[in-house]
Amino acid sequence: MLEGKYQDFYDEVSKIIDTKNLFTDKLHTLAYGTDASFYRLIPKIVIKTDNAKEVEEILKLSNAMELSVTFRAAGTSLSGQAISDSILIVTSRNFRDFRISEDKSTISLQPALTGQEVNNLLAPYGKKIGPDPASINAAMIGGIAANNASGMCCGISQNSYKTLKSMKLIFADGTKLDTADEESKKAFRISHKEFLEGLENIAKETKADKELAALIEKKFKIKNTCGYSINALIDFDDVFEVLQHLIIGSEGTLAFIEEITYETVEDLKDKASALIYFKDVKEACTAVTKIKLAREAKTITVDAVELMDRAGLASIENDPAMPEYIKDFDENVTALLIETRAINDETLDTQIKELEELLEEFEVVRDIYFTKDVAEYTLYWKIRKGLFPAVGAVREVGTTVIIEDVAYPIEVLAEATLELQALFKKHGYSEALIFGHALEGNFHFVFTQDFSIESEVKRYDEFMNDVVSSVAVKYQGSLKAEHGTGRNMAAFIEVEWGKTAYSMMKRIKEVFDPKGLLNPGVIINDDAEAHLKNLKAMPATNEIVDTCIECGFCEPTCPSNDITLTPRQRIVINREISKLEREGNLEEAKEYKELYQYDGIETCATCSLCSTACPVKIDTGNLTKHLRTEQITPSADKIASFVANNFSTTLKGMKVGLSGANLMHKLLGTPSMRSFTSSMRSLSKDNLPQWSASLPRATTIDTHFEQKLDSKKVVYFPSCINRTMGRDSKTTVEEELFDVTVKLLQKAGYQILFPENLDNLCCGMPFSSKGFKKQAEQKSNELEHALQEISHFGEYPILCDTSPCTKKMLESFNSKMKLYEPIEFTLEVLKDNLEFNQIDEPITIHTTCSSRKMGLHEKFIELAKMCSTKVIVPENVKCCGFAGDRGFNFPELNTSALRFLKEDVKEAKYAFSTSKTCEIGLSETSGLDYNSIFYLIDKCTTTKK
Numbered sequence: 030m031l032e033g034k035y036q037d038f039y040d041e042v043s044k045i046i047d048t049k050n051l052f053t054d055k056l057h058t059l060a061y062g063t064d065a066s067f068y069r070l071i072p073k074i075v076i077k078t079d080n081a082k083e084v085e086e087i088l089k090l091s092n093a094m095e096l097s098v099t100f101r102a103a104g105t106s107l108s109g110q111a112i113s114d115s116i117l118i119v120t121s122r123n124f125r126d127f128r129i130s131e132d133k134s135t136i137s138l139q140p141a142l143t144g145q146e147v148n149n150l151l152a153p154y155g156k157k158i159g160p161d162p163a164s165i166n167a168a169m170i171g172g173i174a175a176n177n178a179s180g181m182c183c184g185i186s187q188n189s190y191k192t193l194k195s196m197k198l199i200f201a202d203g204t205k206l207d208t209a210d211e212e213s214k215k216a217f218r219i220s221h222k223e224f225l226e227g228l229e230n231i232a233k234e235t236k237a238d239k240e241l242a243a244l245i246e247k248k249f250k251i252k253n254t255c256g257y258s259i260n261a262l263i264d265f266d267d268v269f270e271v272l273q274h275l276i277i278g279s280e281g282t283l284a285f286i287e288e289i290t291y292e293t294v295e296d297l298k299d300k301a302s303a304l305i306y307f308k309d310v311k312e313a314c315t316a317v318t319k320i321k322l323a324r325e326a327k328t329i330t331v332d333a334v335e336l337m338d339r340a341g342l343a344s345i346e347n348d349p350a351m352p353e354y355i356k357d358f359d360e361n362v363t364a365l366l367i368e369t370r371a372i373n374d375e376t377l378d379t380q381i382k383e384l385e386e387l388l389e390e391f392e393v394v395r396d397i398y399f400t401k402d403v404a405e406y407t408l409y410w411k412i413r414k415g416l417f418p419a420v421g422a423v424r425e426v427g428t429t430v431i432i433e434d435v436a437y438p439i440e441v442l443a444e445a446t447l448e449l450q451a452l453f454k455k456h457g458y459s460e461a462l463i464f465g466h467a468l469e470g471n472f473h474f475v476f477t478q479d480f481s482i483e484s485e486v487k488r489y490d491e492f493m494n495d496v497v498s499s500v501a502v503k504y505q506g507s508l509k510a511e512h513g514t515g516r517n518m519a520a521f522i523e524v525e526w527g528k529t530a531y532s533m534m535k536r537i538k539e540v541f542d543p544k545g546l547l548n549p550g551v552i553i554n555d556d557a558e559a560h561l562k563n564l565k566a567m568p569a570t571n572e573i574v575d576t577c578i579e580c581g582f583c584e585p586t587c588p589s590n591d592i593t594l595t596p597r598q599r600i601v602i603n604r605e606i607s608k609l610e611r612e613g614n615l616e617e618a619k620e621y622k623e624l625y626q627y628d629g630i631e632t633c634a635t636c637s638l639c640s641t642a643c644p645v646k647i648d649t650g651n652l653t654k655h656l657r658t659e660q661i662t663p664s665a666d667k668i669a670s671f672v673a674n675n676f677s678t679t680l681k682g683m684k685v686g687l688s689g690a691n692l693m694h695k696l697l698g699t700p701s702m703r704s705f706t707s708s709m710r711s712l713s714k715d716n717l718p719q720w721s722a723s724l725p726r727a728t729t730i731d732t733h734f735e736q737k738l739d740s741k742k743v744v745y746f747p748s749c750i751n752r753t754m755g756r757d758s759k760t761t762v763e764e765e766l767f768d769v770t771v772k773l774l775q776k777a778g779y780q781i782l783f784p785e786n787l788d789n790l791c792c793g794m795p796f797s798s799k800g801f802k803k804q805a806e807q808k809s810n811e812l813e814h815a816l817q818e819i820s821h822f823g824e825y826p827i828l829c830d831t832s833p834c835t836k837k838m839l840e841s842f843n844s845k846m847k848l849y850e851p852i853e854f855t856l857e858v859l860k861d862n863l864e865f866n867q868i869d870e871p872i873t874i875h876t877t878c879s880s881r882k883m884g885l886h887e888k889f890i891e892l893a894k895m896c897s898t899k900v901i902v903p904e905n906v907k908c909c910g911f912a913g914d915r916g917f918n919f920p921e922l923n924t925s926a927l928r929f930l931k932e933d934v935k936e937a938k939y940a941f942s943t944s945k946t947c948e949i950g951l952s953e954t955s956g957l958d959y960n961s962i963f964y965l966i967d968k969c970t971t972t973k974k
Contacts, residue, residue: 061101321439603733
């Protein structure tokens with residue numbers, strides 16, 4: 030319940046912001062009030078903004094009412110800089126326009142594009158952006174710039190500070206500035222004369238103070254995001270250059286980044302990586318120092334050196350991708366992951382040889398081996414990027430994972446690292462580990478903490494004070510190298526920088542934000558115990574998700590990420606419910622559950638793509654299925670059992686419904702049908718499914734047709750969906766999928782076998798997705814038995830024409846059979862029997878969630894390129910959000926998931942996928958006619974002679 034100025038603010042802001050993007054309820058404020066850090070503040074109001082005009086108006090209003098605001102992009106922040114107990118402004122995923130310059134030297138970006146999305150845009154031109162944080166798949170540009178996030182390879186030469194071209198900014202009072210526009214700067218000089226004079230005075234004083242200037246120059250020779258980027262005060266003379274470079278790393282405390290223009294960097298494609306195991310951390314760090322000095326002397330070329338100590342290796346040694354021998358290493362072995370890149374393969378070989386010769390003097394426990402194999406080195410880097418979340422997954426349930434981020438001068442790296450390990454032992458953090466960007470002297474160290482125990486908080490405080498003394502005082506390093514100051518280092522900035530530099534930072538804050546309304550408590554914080562307050566608990570809720578550390582890596586893949594909740598947010602809410610229930614606060618827990626029903630359960634597609642992005646494979650879709658099972662009533666269970674036991678009858682009923690709907694559509698026409706069915710759905714309070722013009726007509730298959738008896742046999746299991754749903758009224762194809770599949774198999778020379786009692790068979794997915802485990806298992810067992818019989822217990826390959834069903838069969842069956850969906854079946858079975866002739870027309874494909882989880886996305890692209898000279902793969906679409914029949918009952922999920930599809934596929938003429946229900950939603954949204962990939966394969970193949 031809002032009170033006072035917050036209610037007044039809400040009343041005013043609701044006049045300019047759609048109320049569907051304003052949240053004050055406890056579910057959404059908790060969900061959006063959680064970032065990847067170990068702090069939590071619950072905002073009073075959350076506002077999702079789609080554009081700069083909205084931000085401008087919000088800031089004018091908050092400034093007039095003197096209410097503090099915090100900006101948040103993806104919320105992958107690790108230091109508590111994206112949370113608020115006041116007003117939280119979230120950049121929605123639609124705030125994502127971009128422009129690439131004609132010569133591809135610059136790219137202008139709105140804040141909601143992820144780093145990986147930007148690199149995908151630049152990849153065709155051999156370019157990328159400089160920053161490359163481990164969270165690049167999830168972290169948004171606004172956060173990358175605001176935190177001066179760097180990463181594996183960019184060091185201090187290609188980070189946001191060094192590759193910044195210009196910015197569009199919105200200040201605390203709502204004033205806008207475009208640093209690339211002379212007219213904008215001219216207007217700003219008039220409206221903010223005192224502001225610019227104040228900033229110029231700070232810069233002049235800093236330059237004049239030779240001792241301070243020397244300190245700044247020294248400290249920014251290594252990575253440093255502790256405090257403001259005060260190197261801008263001595264690096265530039267133009268006040269607007271000073272201004273915009275101060276924004277980099279300012280963590281939303283100085284202004285809002287509406288747009289940033291980066292200078293792009295070359296993305297060299299010839300790469301090689303080696304995972305090298307040294308006898309101990311001292312040997313590894315000494316090697317790093319030698320590599321760094323050699324690179325500075327330009328006698329070698331190396332792009333990244335990542336260190337993983339023995340504890341870090343132990344956290345990933347059970348990953349199936351890791352070699353078995355890691356488990357046999359002693360407690361001191363330390364790994365360096367080294368990458369070198371070149372303009373061509375010949376140069377790459379030279380660079381590898383130079384590195385191998387440089388490292389000859391060091392004691393390693395395995396031979397040094399550089400790989401050029403893309404799959405192999407990509408795996409190395411994927412494991413390294415997932416190390417932090419992977420560590421969190423092996424922690425004791427209920428504890429919080431803490432990651433700190435320091436940098437040392439390279440000449441003291443070995444000595445300082447050994448001292449850091451000694452501090453772990455001194456304070457009893459036996460599980461702590463070290464990894465990070467060794468080439469820059471930048472290490473992350475991770476440990477776990479139970480903040481629910483007072484003595485543990487005290488231990489943490491004593492440890493952190495020792496770390497601060499060691500890093501900042503003794504070794505003159507950075508307390509924050511790339512994760513931003515946030516709340517956990519704000520209290521120690523003066524310790525690292527001294528009184529003079531810290532006073533300059535305070536003056537900078539006062540110039541930009543005189544009322545102190547932007548992200549208060551972050552960077553500038555006079556509370557010596559700020560790092561001990563607002564600590565986040567991580568209570569257990571369900572073993573399916575308890576290992577989650579709330580990093581947010583999962584969020585970009587989720588089809589509901591822009592409409593309701595993300596996987597991370599679903600876990601946050603479930604943890605809160607479990608905590609309340611354990612505390613006996615059942616009324617509040619019930620309130621959360623009621624609020625969670627639509628946002629958490631009904632609009633979860635259970636696609637499980639979150640598990641593919643999660644470094645520890647947490648499947649929040651499985652959590653949703655578990656919760657749906659808990660909600661099943663005895664009457665619903667009876668209905669499900671009736672359907673399972675009378676499956677062919679149910680399918681006949683579906684066909685009657687489809688025929689009736691299509692007859693009505695034919696009589697009324699599309700506009701009237703859409704209007705009528707929308708009205709009926711509205712009257713039913715959305716209990717009736719939404720009609721779609723892409724709704725298929727009923728179909729019936731006939732398995733009795735003339736065949737040639739042949740030694741080559743294949744079992745064909747047409748899914749229940751494709752036995753029921755045929756072509757829609759708008760389609761351009763002339764045959765049903767079953768007939769096309771049969772024709773294609775016969776063209777390849779196969780005799781086709783069908784399982785007995787086909788009309789009653791189902792993989793069980795329609796039941797399992799709704800939580801009916803018993804019925805799902807029943808149907809799965811029936812199908813497995815029928816397929817065993819007809820395939821002679823796995824002697825013949827088995828084809829299912831729908832990818833999701835195939836995946837369900839692979840997961841559920843106990844017997845070993847060769848099960849295929851269309852993509853892999855074509856590449857592994859049909860290809861050798863067919864001649865492919867590419868069509869010279871643009872096509873697009875949609876890889877279903879199931880296909881992605883089966884690792885078939887790249888194979889689908891390969892198959893599509895065998896069929897067409899131009900293949901369009903929409904990078905902004907992952908799961909379509911149709912989720913079986915959920916697209917009929919919750920069409921807003923499908924619409925949201927595919928909101929970028931039409932633009933992405935506008936040049937395509939034909940469209941293909943491997944799931945009928947997905948194709949319904951894809952066709953409706955895009956305006957294209959999506960069909961099974963088998964139609965294209967049939968069109969462009971002939972029997973091989």
